[in-house]
Amino acid sequence: MKNIPRSAIIVVLATTAAYAQQSVHSGSHAPREQAQVAASTGFKAHVLSRPELDKLLAQPSGLLVIDVRRPDEIASIGGLPVYLNVQVKDLEGRLPWIPRERTIITVSNHAKRAGAAADLLSARGFKVAGAVGVQTYEQQGGTLTKVPVPTRQQAAASQARAASGAAK
Secondary structure (H helix, E strand, C coil), X not given: CCCCCCCCCCEECCCCHXXXXXXXXXXXXXXXXXXXXXXXXXXXXXXXXXXXXXXXXXXXXXXXXXXXXXXXXXXXHCECCCEEECCHHHHHHXXXXXXCCXXXXXXECCCHHHHHHHHHHHHCCCXXXXXXXXXXXXXXXXXXXXXXXXXXXXXXXXXXXXXXXXXX
């Protein structure tokens, strides 16, 4: 993984307690909206409803969430508490680093790019539960994790601390 640029893959870790805080209620129009998303984009992947996603997130040990959005989209909109960030255009080149033993959920803003990513992964033999749009998930009452983007001064201070710790 030394050859993967930091900007290509961002791993954000959070406690599984965040999963437990989410309830499992959804809007009554969710299945119809999900079918419309899949039909309008032409992908085959199942679009996960909020209850389906919450159920999968409640058992995180065998799960891998791949968010295919740009880092600026994740920062401004929010995302799921734990994910691997690989943009769709880079996904095929990253396949060797994606664990095959995990069930995969792909994520984008409205499930369009996530559906395309899910189809690619399924075609390559990965076990994919489905695709989800985080904005749709949030509209259905789901909670997104928002990670504040550090200021330049905070980032510089963090890098300085890391450099001084490595020098010891």
